Structures are given as C-alpha cells and as structure tokens.
Amino acid sequence: MSQSTTNLTAGPPAQKTGSNSLTAGLMPGWTWIVVAGAALVLGAAITVVLSDQFAVVGWVVLSGLLYIVGMYLITLVLETRRRATDMLWKNLVWTAFFIALVPLISVIWTVVANGLPTLISNPGILTDDMSNVVGADDQATAAGEAPLMGGILHGLIGTLTITLMAMVFSVPVGLLASIYLVEYGTDNWFSKAIRFFVDVMTGIPSIVAGLFAFSGMTLFVSTFISDSPAALQSVKMGLTASIALSVLMIPVVVRSTEEMLRVVPNELREASYALGVRKWRTITKVVLPTAMSGIASGVTLAIARVAGETAPILVTAGYAVSVNWNVFSGWVTALPVYIYRQLINPTAPAAPDPAAARAWAAALILILIVMGLNLLARVIAHYFAPQKSGR
Amino acid sequence: MSKSITAEDLNVYYGDFRAVADVNIEIAPRSVTAFIGPSGCGKTTFLRSLNRMHEEVPGARVKGDLYLDDDNIYAPGVDPVTVRSMVGMVFQRPNPFPTMSVRENVLAGHKLNGTRMSKSEADDIVEKALRGANLFNEVKDRMDRPGSGLSGGQQQRLCIARTVAVEPDVILMDEPCSALDPISTLAIEDLIADLKEDYTVVIVTHNMQQAARVSEKTAFFNIAGVGEPGKMVEYDQTSVIFNNPSNEQTERYVAGKFG
Ligand SMILES: Nc1ncnc2c1ncn2[C@@H]1O[C@H](COP(=O)(O)OP(=O)(O)O)[C@@H](O)[C@H]1O
Ligand SMILES: [Mg+2]
Numbered sequence: 001m002s003q004s005t006t007n008l009t010a011g012p013p014a015q016k017t018g019s020n021s022l023t024a025g026l027m028p029g030w031t032w033i034v035v036a037g038a039a040l041v042l043g044a045a046i047t048v049v050l051s052d053q054f055a056v057v058g059w060v061v062l063s064g065l066l067y068i069v070g071m072y073l074i075t076l077v078l079e080t081r082r083r084a085t086d087m088l089w090k091n092l093v094w095t096a097f098f099i100a101l102v103p104l105i106s107v108i109w110t111v112v113a114n115g116l117p118t119l120i121s122n123p124g125i126l127t128d129d130m131s132n133v134v135g136a137d138d139q140a141t142a143a144g145e146a147p148l149m150g151g152i153l154h155g156l157i158g159t160l161t162i163t164l165m166a167m168v169f170s171v172p173v174g175l176l177a178s179i180y181l182v183e184y185g186t187d188n189w190f191s192k193a194i195r196f197f198v199d200v201m202t203g204i205p206s207i208v209a210g211l212f213a214f215s216g217m218t219l220f221v222s223t224f225i226s227d228s229p230a231a232l233q234s235v236k237m238g239l240t241a242s243i244a245l246s247v248l249m250i251p252v253v254v255r256s257t258e259e260m261l262r263v264v265p266n267e268l269r270e271a272s273y274a275l276g277v278r279k280w281r282t283i284t285k286v287v288l289p290t291a292m293s294g295i296a297s298g299v300t301l302a303i304a305r306v307a308g309e310t311a312p313i314l315v316t317a318g319y320a321v322s323v324n325w326n327v328f329s330g331w332v333t334a335l336p337v338y339i340y341r342q343l344i345n346p347t348a349p350a351a352p353d354p355a356a357a358r359a360w361a362a363a364l365i366l367i368l369i370v371m372g373l374n375l376l377a378r379v380i381a382h383y384f385a386p387q388k389s390g391r
Numbered sequence: 392m393s394k395s396i397t398a399e400d401l402n403v404y405y406g407d408f409r410a411v412a413d414v415n416i417e418i419a420p421r422s423v424t425a426f427i428g429p430s431g432c433g434k435t436t437f438l439r440s441l442n443r444m445h446e447e448v449p450g451a452r453v454k455g456d457l458y459l460d461d462d463n464i465y466a467p468g469v470d471p472v473t474v475r476s477m478v479g480m481v482f483q484r485p486n487p488f489p490t491m492s493v494r495e496n497v498l499a500g501h502k503l504n505g506t507r508m509s510k511s512e513a514d515d516i517v518e519k520a521l522r523g524a525n526l527f528n529e530v531k532d533r534m535d536r537p538g539s540g541l542s543g544g545q546q547q548r549l550c551i552a553r554t555v556a557v558e559p560d561v562i563l564m565d566e567p568c569s570a571l572d573p574i575s576t577l578a579i580e581d582l583i584a585d586l587k588e589d590y591t592v593v594i595v596t597h598n599m600q601q602a603a604r605v606s607e608k609t610a611f612f613n614i615a616g617v618g619e620p621g622k623m624v625e626y627d628q629t630s631v632i633f634n635n636p637s638n639e640q641t642e643r644y645v646a647g648k649f650g
Contacts, residue, residue: 186449267486271550273447275500275557276476285503289490386489386539 027078035074039066064095108367115364118357122148125361129154130347131322138348138355148354150347152362154323155338158238159369161327162317162334163307165242166249171299173246174253181254182261183283201251206244210312213244217316236318238327241334244312249302256298260291293384297377304373308366310336335366393420393591394460394477394560396441401455402620403433403440405448410436412620414455416610420560423583423592425602425629428612429644433621434595435483437612438563441593442478443471459560476500479554481564485546487538487553493530496538496549497521500557516556524552525582544575551582555590562586564594568601580605599645603633611641 043063047055068091076084119125128151140146177194185191217240218232225231264287272282288295318331319341333341339359346355396418403411411433418424426434439445440453443464456463464474487496497517501508508516517534521527526548530541538549547567554562564583568576583605586592596602602609610626625638636642 265486267482267484268488270444270447270480271482271486271488271553272499272503273472274442274444274475274480274482275503275553276472277500277503278472281503281505286488286490290488292490386537 025079027074031074031078032071035070036063036067039063039070042066068092068095111360111363111367114357114360115362118148118361119364122361125151125358126156126365127151127153129322133321133347135348135350138346138353139351141354142348142351148357150354150358152335152338152358152365154320155333155335155362156365157323157325158313158317158320158332158334158338159307159336159366161325162238162241162245162313162332163303165238165327166245166306167299167303169242169246170249170253170302174250174299174302175257175295177250177254178257178261179283181258183279183287198251198254201247202255204247206248206309207311207315209247210241210244210315212247213240213312214316217243234329236316236331237329238317238324238332241313241317241332242327244316245306245309248309248312249306252302252305253299256302257291257295260294260298261287263294264290290386293381293386296384297381300373300377300380304370304377307373308336308370310334310340313337314340335362335369338362339366392558392560392589395420395458396561396591396593397458398441399456399458401437401440401453401457403436403445404452404454405436406450408618409620411440411612412622414623416623416626418591418593418608420591421587421589422608423587423594423606425606425609426593426595426612427597427599427602427609427632427644428621428624429614430597431621432612432614434612435565436621437623438565438593438595439480441561441563442480443474444480446471476557477559478561478563479557479559481547481550481554481562481567483566484570485543485550487541487546487549489537489539491538492535493538493541493549494534497552497556499553520552520556523555523585524548525578525585526552542575544571544578547571547575547579548582551579551586555586559590561591561593564592566595566597569597576601599633603629609633611636611638611644613640613644 040059040063043059043066044054046062047059051058068088071091072084072088075087125148128149130150131154133150137146137149141148177198181191181194185194214235217235221227221231221235268286268290269282272286273279277285313334314337317334317337319337320331320333324330324332339362342355342359342362346352348355396416398414398416401411401414402409414437426438428434436445441457443453445451445453453465455465457465459474459477463469488499491499494517495502497520498513501513501516518527521530526545529545530549533540538546541549547570551562551567568579571579580601583592583594594602594605606629608627609629609632611624611632612621613624614621625632625636625641627636631637632641633645636645
C-alpha cells in the first residue's frame with residue numbers, strides 16, 4: 001500500500017506520485033486495442049482457411065465473436081469475475097446496437113449508391129415528368145445512344161399536394177379530438193369510446209384505408225352526382241388519396257397530441273382560471289402554446305409516416321405521367337407509386353434499366369424528404385419548447 | 392374594491408366524500424385572515440371554494456352559501472369566471488406561464504382575455520402591479536426574459552403581481568411560502584402586509600409564526616379522523632388564537648402538541 005494516497009489532510013495539495021491503490025489490479029487501458037487487433041487478425045486467418053477466400057461478412061462476424069470472448073477471458077484472468085461479466089454484457093449490448101443499425105445503414109447505403117449517380121448525372125430528373133417519354137426513349141438510353149429521359153417531378157408534386165391535403169383534413173380533426181379527450185371528456189364513456197376507436201384505427205392496414213376512401217368516394221359520387229361511367233371514373237383523384245392518408249394520419253395526430261396536452265401541468269390551467277380566463281381561451285392561449293412544440297413535432301412525424309405510403313394511393317389516385325396540381329380532379333402519381341410502377345411496369349419492358357434508375361433516384365428523394373421531416377420535427381421540438389427555468 | 396366574505400353552512404364535497412363541513416365565517420374587507428390546521432383538514436379545499444375553483448376537480452361540488460359583500464357566488468346562474476375575476480388566487484407552487492416573458496406574465500389576465508390596450512396603458516399596469524408585488528426593481532431590466540427564469544421567490548411574487556394586475560377584490564393564497572427560502576418568505580410576508588391596504592387577503596399556512604406575523608384573525612381547522620370531514624374549530628383574533636384560545640384542540644395545536 002502506498003502511503004501517499006491516504007494523505008487527506010487540508011492544505012495545498014502536494015503533487016501526488018506513484019501508483020494509486022484504488023486503481024491497482026486493473027488491466028491497462030490499451031488492452032482492448034490489443035484484443036481487437038488480435039481478433040481481427042485471427043478472424044481473417046480463420047475466414048481464409050475455412051472458405052478458401054476472403055469473405056468480409058464472415059470476417060467481421062468472426063472477429064466480433066473472438067473479441068467478445070477474448071475480452072471476457074482476459075478480464076477474468078487479469079481482473080475479477082464481476083468485471084469480466086460486466087465486460088461481457090457491455091460488449092453484447094454494443095453488438096445488439098450494431099445489429100440494429102445494420103438494416104438502417106444497409107437501406108440508406110443501397111438507395112444512395114443506386115440513386116445518387118443518376119441524380120448527379122441527370123439533375124433534370126427533378127424538373128421533368130414522364131409525359132414525353134416512350135419505350136423507344138428508354139431503349140435508346142439503354143443502348144447508350146441517348147441521355148436518360150423523363151423525371152419524377154409529377155411524383156414530387158403529387159406527394160406534396162396529396163400530403164398537404166391530408167394534413168388539412170387530419171390536423172384540425174386530430175387536434176380538436178385530442179382537445180376534447182384531454183380537456184372536456186374527462187373519462188366519460190364517449191371519450192373512452194373515442195380512445196378505443198383511435199387505437200383500432202392505428203392498426204388499420206394502409207390498403208384498407210385506401211379501399212375505404214375509394215369506396216366511400218364512389219358511394220358519394222354515385223349518390224350525389226351521377227353514376228355514369230365518367231363520373232365513377234372521376235372518383236380516382238388526389239382528394240380520395242388524401243382521405244385515405246387522413247384515415248392513417250388522424251389516429252397518430254390524436255395520440256401524440258393527447259400525450260402532449262396531458263403533460264401540460266394542471267397548475268397552468270388553474271393559474272389561468274384564477275385570473276378569470278374562460279376555459280376555451282385557457283386552452284388556446286395557455287395549454288396549446290405550452291404544448292405547441294410537441295404537437296408540431298408529432299404532426300410532422302405523422303406526415304413523414306404517410307408520405308411514404310404506396311398502397312392507399314395506388315388504389316385511390318390512379319397513375320399519371322404528367323404533373324397534376326389539381327387534387328380535385330384527374331389522376332395523380334405520388335413518389336412511392338412512381339417508384340413501384342417504374343420497377344413493376346418499366347416504360348420500356350425490353351429495357352428496364354433506365355426505369356430502374358429513375359425509381360432509385362425517386363427512392364433517394366423520398367428518403368430525403370422523410371428524413372428531412374424527421375429532422376424538422378426535432379428542430380421544431382427544440383426551438384418552440386417553452387424556456388426551461390433558468391435557475 | 393375589497394369585499395367581505397361570508398360563508399353560511401358551507402359544505403364542500405369531492406364526489407360523495409364531504410371534505411369540509413358546516414363552515415360559518417365572516418371575513419372583513421381589507422384584512423388578513425390566516426387558515427391554520429393539520430394536513431388534510433380541508434384548508435386548501437375550503438380556500439378553493441371561495442373562488443369557485445373547487446368545481447374544476449371532476450365530481451367536486453359545494454353546498455351552502457357564500458357571499459362576497461351581498462352577492463351569493465353560489466346562487467344559480469352565477470358565472471364562475473366572473474367570480475374568479477373578483478377573487479384572485481396564488482398557489483402553493485409558483486406557476487408563472489412558461490411560454491411568457493415577465494412582462495407578459497404580469498399582463499396575462501388582460502392578454503388571455505383578449506383585452507385591447509395601448510402600450511403605455513400596458514406599461515402602467517405592469518409597473519403598478521410589479522411595484523405592488525415588490526418586484527419591480529429586481530426585474531425592470533429583464534422584462535422580456537422568460538418568467539420561469541426568475542428565482543422561486545421572485546416567481547411567486549410575479550404570480551402575485553399577475554393576480555394584482557387584474558385588480559380583484561380578494562386575494563387567496565395557499566401556502567404561498569412553503570416552497571421558498573426564509574428571505575423570500577420574508578419578502579412575501581412584507582408584501583402581504585402591504586396588500587391588505589387594498590385587498591381582502593386570505594392565507595393558508597402551515598407555519599404558525601407566519602400566521603401570527605401576518606394576520607389579524609385566524610381560523611383553526613381540524614379533522615376528527617381519517618374519512619371524517621374537516622371543520623372550522625375556532626375563529627378569532629390572531630392574538631387570542633395563539634395566546635388564549637377557548638377551544639382545547641386549538642390550544643393543543645398551537646402549543647405544538649399534535650398535528
Ligand atoms: N382532488 C381531490 N379528490 C378527492 N379528495 C381530495 C382531493 N383533494 C383533497 N382531497 C381530500 O380532501 C381532504 C382535505 O384536503 P386538503 O384540502 O388538501 O387539506 P389541507 O390543504 O388542509 O392539507 C383530504 O382528506 C384529502 O384527501
Ligand atoms: Mg393544502
């Protein structure tokens with residue numbers, strides 16, 4: 001035992017030298033580097049021996065296993081059993097984390113690798129639609145005789161208008177419903193029923209939402225307008241798709257807004273009542289602003305959730321090759337549907353590569369939109385949050 | 392401004408549970424009245440029935456009559472919002488609005504009700520209310536900073552300023568100092584002494600020295616046991632309650648024998 005470490009009396013601290021008895025018996029901090037290096041080398045050797053050639057996946061998996069086992073054994077020998085168990089579980093938790101990341105990274109990587117080159121070499125894809133593209137164009141492109149034709153603009157516009165319209169329906173409905181649930185329907189049977197059905201709606205498969213909107217709109221048109229084939233044809237439009245998306249979006253908005261309203265402290269409502277402020281004004285001027293950041297980010301996440309939907313739009317909005325700004329009439333294409341159709345029904349069935357290139361570019365843009373919305377939700381939550389106490 | 396409060400056979404319920412029974416009390420205008428008593432005896436509940444805040448709790452109700460001067464606030468058809476604009480309330484924990492600046496917090500009663508006013512009118516109200524709450528000098532350079540950035544004691548005085556700004560007749564305070572340090576407590580006690588020049592002040596406190604320091608009259612509440620309703624046991628001049636109470640329960644309580 002070194003005496004110097006037990007000197008705890010007051011006074012200017014003396015320069016401590018020598019070993020610390022509290023850290024005696026620990027392995028040096030660089031041990032893991034050595035073990036990792038050894039595991040990588042050994043893993044590589046075993047991989048080559050077992051498969052006659054170098055397989056990266058096998059190498060990574062083997063090295064990881066060797067590292068975990070190696071660290072456990074070394075800690076067991078150099079330190080204590082407790083620390084070894086701690087080390088083992090810590091490494092297992094990290095492994096689980098990396099495994100969870102694999103699909104995410106892999107998806108992003110695939111989409112970027114396939115979509116980015118097209119976007120860079122053909123930026124016009126963002127400003128062009130498919131109205132003038134025929135099979136011959138794609139065959140020429142595939143043969144290397146012409147640049148890539150066509151674009152995704154109509155899909156972008158379609159996604160934008162349909163999603164905006166869905167937002168126009170779902171945000172007021174969702175907001176008012178959750179205000180009713182939290183502020184008015186304090187656990188009466190009606191609010192319990194609403195909560196139950198909102199939960200059920202959360203689990204509705206998106207294709208069912210699409211069929212619901214489609215048949216609902218068909219019923220509406222044939223009852224109130226006309227059941228001529230032309231009128232029935234007009235059922236497929238952006239509006240119908242927005243209704244389908246609203247069915248998916250409303251429960252998400254209700255639930256997230258409800259959570260946010262619930263965490264607004266009751267003290268604030270009472271402070272407002274005590275000043276002689278009416279309930280509705282208290283809700284709009286105190287409760288909603290206090291919860292605004294959470295509500296806004298919840299709404300943004302709900303938008304991100306429906307922006308990538310394919311099936312409900314496929315059955316409600318038809319398929320168009322040109323930009324259609326009008327949600328109330330005519331077929332519309334949204335980005336996910338565009339991707340699906342370009343892959344399943346390439347413009348030139350004999351030369352599907354250009355269609356696939358456009359689909360990958362569209363997929364990249366779609367992922368960027370959804371990621372952007374998620375980031376936006378975080379920014380909103382951060383900047384609109386009420387100032388925390390400065391104490 | 393400043394009204395008397397008269398309760399006649401006031402019973403306060405949470406659903407079927409009677410929390411406060413048969414209170415009869417007369418509180419003079421421009422005075423400070425303290426409510427003391429052990430935890431759970433219904434001080435908060437009774438206080439909240441004085442501005443119809445009690446009924447905000449689901450299932451809660453009140454039976455009996457309560458007069459502000461000559462008006463029964465529990466008469467059928469009375470709008471609780473009107474009552475609350477006459478009877479302000481300061482809560483146990485300071486609760487400034489977190490989305491509002493110091494200035495906006497003071498103006499909250501007007502702004503939340505949508506009252507239009509010129510900037511100079513608003514400035515006057517803010518300064519008057521903050522001076523009334525002994526806070527003006529401490530915050531005059533940070534009017535536009537969040538109200539929740541002040542210290543606990545300052546926040547509580549901000550809440551008092553917010554209440555004073557709507558010019559009520561009565562100010563109710565539920566243990567306004569229980570979350571504060573001794574210095575801030577002193578600041579609030581000084582303030583209460585000033586407030587009684589203009590308002591009827593009713594304060595619930597756990598601290599008997601505080602009751603003795605700030606109030607002219609004191610009401611002692613007690614509870615016979617768990618599940619029993621709280622009752623007002625004795626109501627008299629503060630000096631009598633603390634030095635020469637007529638009820639034996641009061642005597643034991645102020646002597647610190649139980650509670
Ligand atoms: N929100 C409520 N719902 C039901 N009972 C309550 C509620 N608040 C208080 N009580 C009951 O009312 C009685 C009086 O409580 P309270 O007024 O808070 O006492 P005090 O303020 O004197 O400590 C207690 O028995 C308490 O359990
Ligand atoms: Mg209390």
